[in-house]
Amino acid sequence: GENVEQHPSTLSVQEGDSAVIKCTYSDSASNYFPWYKQELGKRPQLIIDIRSNVGEKKDQRIAVTLNKTAKHFSLHITETQPEDSAVYFCAAHTGGGGADGLTFGKGTHLIIQP
Amino acid sequence: NAGVTQTPKFRVLKTGQSMTLLCAQDMNHEYMYWYRQDPGMGLRLIHYSVGEGTTAKGEVPDGYNVSRLKKQNFLLGLESAAPSQTSVYFCASSYLLRSNQPQHFGDGTRLSIL
Numbered sequence: 001g002e003n004v005e006q007h008p009s010t011l012s013v014q015e016g017d018s019a020v021i022k023c024t025y026s027d028s029a030s031n032y033f034p035w036y037k038q039e040l041g042k043r044p045q046l047i048i049d050i051r052s053n054v055g056e057k058k059d060q061r062i063a064v065t066l067n068k069t070a071k072h073f074s075l076h077i078t079e080t081q082p083e084d085s086a087v088y089f090c091a092a093h094t095g096g097g098g099a100d101g102l103t104f105g106k107g108t109h110l111i112i113q114p
Numbered sequence: 115n116a117g118v119t120q121t122p123k124f125r126v127l128k129t130g131q132s133m134t135l136l137c138a139q140d141m142n143h144e145y146m147y148w149y150r151q152d153p154g155m156g157l158r159l160i161h162y163s164v165g166e167g168t169t170a171k172g173e174v175p176d177g178y179n180v181s182r183l184k185k186q187n188f189l190l191g192l193e194s195a196a197p198s199q200t201s202v203y204f205c206a207s208s209y210l211l212r213s214n215q216p217q218h219f220g221d222g223t224r225l226s227i228l
Contacts, residue, residue: 001173043204046216101162101217102157103173106156
C-alpha cells in the first residue's frame with residue numbers, strides 16, 4: 001500500500017518568514033495530494049490540494065508543489081503569521097486497488113515565533 | 115450548515131465494554147470514512163464505505179466493525195474495547211474520491227478505554 005513520509009516533525013520559524021514542509025510518497029499511482037491544517041482539539045481542515053496533472057498550485061500565502069518523478073510534494077507558507085501555528089498533515093490518494101481513502105503523513109507541528 | 119456530525123464527542127469505557135460511534139453527513143456524499151488519530155501517528159484509515167450497504171477495510175481494521183445502512187450515516191462499533199483503542203476518532207465524507215473531491219471531517223470523538 002501507499003506510504004507517506006513527512007518532514008520535519010516540528011518546524012519553528014520567525015513571524016514573517018517562510019515555512020516549507022516536505023512529503024514523499026511511495027505509490028506512483030497516487031493522483032491526489034491534499035494538505036490539512038489541524039489546530040489543537042479541532043478537526044483537520046483542508047487548506048490546499050493538488051492533482052497529479054498539475055505541478056504547482058497557489059492560494060494567497062500558501063502554495064503546493066508536486067514532483068511526480070521524484071514522488072514528493074511540498075507545502076510552502078510565506079509571510080507566516082501567528083494564526084499559522086498548527087499541525088499540518090500531507091496525504092496521498094491512490095484512487096483504486098487496496099484500501100481507498102487517504103494515506104496521511106505523521107504531521108508537522110509548525111510554531112510561529114513572534 | 116452541519117456538514118459531518120459525530121456523536122458522542124467524548125466517552126470513557128472500561129476494557130471489554132462495547133459501544134457505537136455515529137457519523138452523520140448532510141452533503142449527500144457517497145464515500146464515508148473512519149480514521150483514528152494517535153499522537154505522532156497522523157490519521158490512519160480504519161474502515162470506509164463507497165455507498166449505502168457497502169463497507170471495506172482500511173489500514174487498521176482489527177477490533178472494529180462498521181455499518182452503512184443509510185447513505186447519510188456511518189457507524190463504527192467496538193465490540194470489546196481494549197486500551198489500545200484509546201484514540202481520537204474522526205469521520206469524514208466525500209463525493210467519489212476517484213473524482214478527487216476533498217474529504218470533509220467531523221469534529222472527532224475522544225475515546226478513552228480504561
